[in-house]
Amino acid sequence: MMETTTALNGSADNETGLNNDDHLARVMVSLHNMTIFIYSLAFVLGVLGNGVVIWMTGFKVKKTVNTVWFLNLAVADFLFTAFLPVGVTYLALNLHWPFGKFMCKLYAIISSLNMFASVYILVVISVDRCVSVMWPVWAQNHRNVRNASYVCLGVWALALSLSAPFSVFRDTAPSSFDEEVIYCFNNFALSDDFKTQSVNLLREFRQQAMTITRFLLGFVVPFTVIVSCYAVIIHHLRRNRNLASHSSRPFKIIAAVITTFFLCWAPFHIMALIEIFSRTGVAPSDTFIYFFVIGTQLATSIAFLNSCLNPLLYVFMVKDFKDKIRTSIQNVLEAAFQEEETHSHTDTKSTDTSQSNKNTANSEV
Secondary structure, eight states: OOOOSSTTGGGHHHHHHHTTSHHHHHHHHHHHHHHHHHHHHHHHHHHHHHHHHHHIIIIISOOOHHHHHHHHHHHHHHHHHHTHHHHHHHHHTTSOOOSHHHHHHHHHHHHHHHHHHHHHHHHHHHHHHHHHHHOHHHHHHHOOHHHHHHHHHHHHHHHHHHHHHHHHTEEEEEOSSOTTSEEEEEOTTSSSOOSOHHHHHHHHHHHHHHHHHHHIIIIIHHHHHHHHHHHHHHHHHHHOHHHHHHSHHHHHHHHHHHHHHHHHHHHHHHHHHHHHHHTSSSOOOHHHHHHHHHHHHHHHHHHHHGGGTHHHHHHHHOHHHHHHHHHHHHHHHHHHHOOSOOHHHHHHHHHHHHHHHHHHHHHOO
C-alpha cells in the first residue's frame, strides 16, 4: 500500500538528487529524525494501548456487540504498530532494507490491511448504530455477539482482498548510487526497466489506478456511508429526545474515533492524488517538489499515528473504561507487591471484575 516508510519511496533515487540543495537537505534530515520519533512513539503507544484494549475487550469485560467491534479495531491497529519497528529500522538505516523481499511485501500488506480493516469496521459500527436506532426491534432479535463476529470475519476477508494487490507490486532493488543499499518500493511495472517509454507508461497507469482505487474504496465510499448513517441517526434522535439522552455517550465516542480516523488519513490520500496528477502535465517546479516531499512525509506520519490514538480516546472519553483500567492496574500492582496473602485478594478481584462487567453491560446502548 504505502509508499510506506519513505515519503517518496517509489522514487528514492530522486530524493537523493534533491538533497543536492542544502536547504532541502537540512529540512529532510529534520523530517527524517521527526519521522523516526513519530513511528517510535506510535509503536510504543500503539502496542501498549491497543494491547490493553485487546486484553480488556477480549478477556476482562462481558462480551457484547460493541466490544466485538472495538476488539477488532484494536487488533487491526495492534498488528500495524507491532510492525512499525521494521519501518523505523528502514529509516534509521537511511532507506536500506535488510529484511528481504518477503518482508517488504508483508509490511506493505500489513499497512494496507490496517487501513482497510479499520475503515470498514468503522463503517460496520456506523451501520450497526443506524440499524439499532431505526429498527430497534429487529436489532434486538438479530444483534448478538455471534453475528457480530461473523461480520468482522467478513470485514477482514474484504480488507485482505483489497490489500493483496499492494503487496504484489512491492519489490526490492539496489540503489543506482550504491548497490549495497537496498530499497523497498512500489514497482508498478514489475520491471527494472526505467528507460523504455511503454514500460514507464504502464508503471504510471498502474500507479494511478491503484491510488484512485485506494482513495475511493479506502476513503470516499466508507466516508459517504458513515456520514449518511449519522445523518439518519441525528435526524431520528432529534425527534426522540429520550433516545438521544440514552445514546449520547456511545455516540460521542464513536464519532470521535471516526472523525480522528478520517482527519489522520485525509492528508495521506490528498498527497497521493497530488503525486499522480502532478505527473500528467508539465514538469513540476522546485517549489512544488519541496512542498511535496515535506507534505508527503508529514501526511504519512500523521496517518501512521492514528493507529495509537483510539486507546487514548477511550481513556479520556469513557469513564467506565478508564475506571476499569485503573482498577486492573491497581490489582496488578497489589498482586506484585503483596507477599503471600493472595487468596483473599483473588476473591476480591473476582467480585470487582464481575461487578464491573455488569456495569459495562448496562452502559451499552
